[in-house]
Amino acid sequence: MIGFGNVGKELIRLFAEPKPRFPALVPDLLTITGVVTKSHGALYNPRGLSPSAILQTYRQDAGFDRNSSDFYSGEIPELLSDGDYDILVELSALNIRSKGEPAFTYIKQALQKGRHVVTANKGPLAFHFKELRELAKKSNRLLLFESTVMDGTPVFNLIKHGLRGASVLSFSGILNSTTNFLSELSERGISIDRALESARAKGIVEADPSDDLDGWDAAAKTAILCNVLFDSEITPFQIPRSTFEEIFAKDIRRSVEQKLRWKFICEGTRVNQKIHASVKLTPVDESHPFYRINGTSSVLRIEADSLAPLTIVQENPTVTDTAYGVINDLLEITNL
Amino acid sequence: MIGFGNVGKELIRLFAEPKPRFPALVPDLLTITGVVTKSHGALYNPRGLSPSAILQTYRQDAGFDRNSSDFYSGEIPELLSDGDYDILVELSALNIRSKGEPAFTYIKQALQKGRHVVTANKGPLAFHFKELRELAKKSNRLLLFESTVMDGTPVFNLIKHGLRGASVLSFSGILNSTTNFLSELSERGISIDRALESARAKGIVEADPSDDLDGWDAAAKTAILCNVLFDSEITPFQIPRSTFEEIFAKDIRRSVEQKLRWKFICEGTRVNQKIHASVKLTPVDESHPFYRINGTSSVLRIEADSLAPLTIVQENPTVTDTAYGVINDLLEITNL
Numbered sequence: 001m002i003g004f005g006n007v008g009k010e011l012i013r014l015f016a017e018p019k020p021r022f023p024a025l026v027p028d029l030l031t032i033t034g035v036v037t038k039s040h041g042a043l044y045n046p047r048g049l050s051p052s053a054i055l056q057t058y059r060q061d062a063g064f065d066r067n068s069s070d071f072y073s074g075e076i077p078e079l080l081s082d083g084d085y086d087i088l089v090e091l092s093a094l095n096i097r098s099k100g101e102p103a104f105t106y107i108k109q110a111l112q113k114g115r116h117v118v119t120a121n122k123g124p125l126a127f128h129f130k131e132l133r134e135l136a137k138k139s140n141r142l143l144l145f146e147s148t149v150m151d152g153t154p155v156f157n158l159i160k161h162g163l164r165g166a167s168v169l170s171f172s173g174i175l176n177s178t179t180n181f182l183s184e185l186s187e188r189g190i191s192i193d194r195a196l197e198s199a200r201a202k203g204i205v206e207a208d209p210s211d212d213l214d215g216w217d218a219a220a221k222t223a224i225l226c227n228v229l230f231d232s233e234i235t236p237f238q239i240p241r242s243t244f245e246e247i248f249a250k251d252i253r254r255s256v257e258q259k260l261r262w263k264f265i266c267e268g269t270r271v272n273q274k275i276h277a278s279v280k281l282t283p284v285d286e287s288h289p290f291y292r293i294n295g296t297s298s299v300l301r302i303e304a305d306s307l308a309p310l311t312i313v314q315e316n317p318t319v320t321d322t323a324y325g326v327i328n329d330l331l332e333i334t335n336l
Numbered sequence: 337m338i339g340f341g342n343v344g345k346e347l348i349r350l351f352a353e354p355k356p357r358f359p360a361l362v363p364d365l366l367t368i369t370g371v372v373t374k375s376h377g378a379l380y381n382p383r384g385l386s387p388s389a390i391l392q393t394y395r396q397d398a399g400f401d402r403n404s405s406d407f408y409s410g411e412i413p414e415l416l417s418d419g420d421y422d423i424l425v426e427l428s429a430l431n432i433r434s435k436g437e438p439a440f441t442y443i444k445q446a447l448q449k450g451r452h453v454v455t456a457n458k459g460p461l462a463f464h465f466k467e468l469r470e471l472a473k474k475s476n477r478l479l480l481f482e483s484t485v486m487d488g489t490p491v492f493n494l495i496k497h498g499l500r501g502a503s504v505l506s507f508s509g510i511l512n513s514t515t516n517f518l519s520e521l522s523e524r525g526i527s528i529d530r531a532l533e534s535a536r537a538k539g540i541v542e543a544d545p546s547d548d549l550d551g552w553d554a555a556a557k558t559a560i561l562c563n564v565l566f567d568s569e570i571t572p573f574q575i576p577r578s579t580f581e582e583i584f585a586k587d588i589r590r591s592v593e594q595k596l597r598w599k600f601i602c603e604g605t606r607v608n609q610k611i612h613a614s615v616k617l618t619p620v621d622e623s624h625p626f627y628r629i630n631g632t633s634s635v636l637r638i639e640a641d642s643l644a645p646l647t648i649v650q651e652n653p654t655v656t657d658t659a660y661g662v663i664n665d666l667l668e669i670t671n672l
Binding site: 021022023024025146151152153154157158160161162163164165166167289292305306307308309310311312313314315316317318320321324327328331332335 | 489490643649660
């Protein structure tokens with residue numbers, strides 16, 4: 001496992017529960033051999049690390065205890081090359097500027113070594129989905145990423161298993177809960193600084209807050225959906241983005257009087273072979289299906305050729321939902 | 337294939353398209369060896385029936401042409417026992433009084449003979465799910481039924497693949513589009529007879545209209561969801577039902593003035609080992625997530641232990657959606 005942020009910690013917490021909340025998550029279903037971070041140290045033991053020991057060995061500021069007998073002081077690429085593991089779980093944070101590096105390289109390395117990969121990291125898929133998909137296919141391994149787009153809501157499983165052989169034409173959704181939550185606060189006349197503070201207290205701001213506020217998080221999710229659904233090779237850089245400042249530039253309180261709400265709507269459409277995608281601050285009135293998607297809830301609406309549109313809504317997810325998305329992917333692999 | 341009603345005809349129409357709307361539905365993916373009905377004749381040819389020939393051989397009142405060289409005059413059980421087929425597609429209509437017979441017996445026979453089964457018929461699953469599931473398991477064959485509950489919306493695939501290892505605690509939904517559509521008309525002050533006429537013109541009334549109006553269709557769907565999600569053995573007879581007459585007994589127009597809408601809500605909950613299920617005419621106000629589910633749209637909201645509630649909505653499906661649900665199931669089998 002690479003990355004030990006909110007999702008990583010929650011995942012290990014779920015593994016550490018003596019009576020698992022997800023009945024299939026029996027002890028010994030999976031052995032955790034390594035947990036590595038960029039700047040907070042790493043643990044590795046091919047005989048297995050106990051989930052509760054992982055949590056106990058970690059200090060919020062100092063990271064993993066250097067005195068632990070399982071402390072690993074080598075480099076990540078070495079471990080990926082020579083370590084003992086069947087599945088790489090990549091949970092490091094989105095890095096837009098580096099186009100998903102170094103996670104992209106790590107995932108590539110694991111697939112080339114014949115390992116399955118589960119990731120909640122948007123970067124590698126937003127920038128390099130096609131290459132990774134081909135590599136996974138060539139290596140006959142799974143590359144799963146249910147937590148990347150909708151905090152674990154099973155959108156990719158829905159499409160893969162629920163829309164077999166159908167042709168998706170377009171999607172639209174509210175996929176960034178931070179901006180959705182912030183717009184709601186701004187409707188109530190709360191200043192951007194106080195709104196951000198409140199979002200931070202809820203733990204729903206990305207490691208780099210500009211990823212949310214400048215629309216990068218939403219653009220990355222939109223790119224992943226386009227690449228998976230439309231077989232495209234679009235990157236977040238090619239997707240026009242609204243930014244959060246626009247919320248405060250608009251006369252949003254007047255919009256409220258007009259019963260309009262401003263929503264950050266992610267859209268993608270395939271017309272013939274051409275892909276259109278955008279992340280756009282859009283006013284919606286109460287007849288719009290997204291009008292009542294509030295708080296940190298998210299929504300995705302999918303139109304497929306000849307079928308009735310499907311909409312999936314997730315109400316106020318927590319980090320448990322994102323970690324569960326990773327578990328759902330892991331269970332697909334263990335059931336192989 | 338047993339049954340040649342709206343769904344069966346649409347399915348064969350989709351197979352007959354020279355350029356398939358669902359790209360995976362390539363010609364020769366499946367060979368249709370037989371189409372049998374209770375009272376409209378049957379066709380059978382182990383070398384395969386052409387989908388367009390099936391449509392041409394059928395007359396709305398007279399059924400399949402007795403002069404066709406493929407006309408089959410034997411009995412269904414014989415054909416299920418001795419005929420050439422890998423998959424039984426059971427599409428006959430819900431029969432509440434007979435507890436899902438004769439479809440239940442046909443499905444049992446096919447599974448015992450080692451055939452896969454795809455069904456859109458609610459009866460056998462609402463009354464005998466556990467027995468059929470065990471039989472399928474014993475025969476190592478698939479029993480798939482995506483079209484039974486939500487007109488092909490992939491609810492069972494969502495749960496099977498999207499909520500792996502999670503524990504569903506409760507569900508609620510609007511699953512009978514006829515009553516939903518009729519309540520809407522009654523809100524506008526339209527009489528029950530004229531409303532029914534309009535629903536018939538839209539082709540959304542069950543073979544036996546009392547199945548819709550007395551809540552049997554909704555109760556059968558609720559029973560299936562309980563049996564699949566909670567591993568229960570509840571039947572539609574054990575589920576308290578509202579009936580459609582109540583709509584006209586209520587002062588529904590006054591409710592409209594109060595901004596309330598009456599919805600037929602199907603619910604199921606598991607508390608410890610106890611199952612509660614109901615189909616209940618319920619007033620909802622505009623803050624309720626089901627308030628705006630109108631027309632023939634349907635919705636299902638699922639709560640699983642420790643996860644954010646998920647809601648899936650299908651907007652105004654047609655018979656193509658139901659037939660597509662069968663295709664989705666068939667593609668799961670052909671991809672085995």
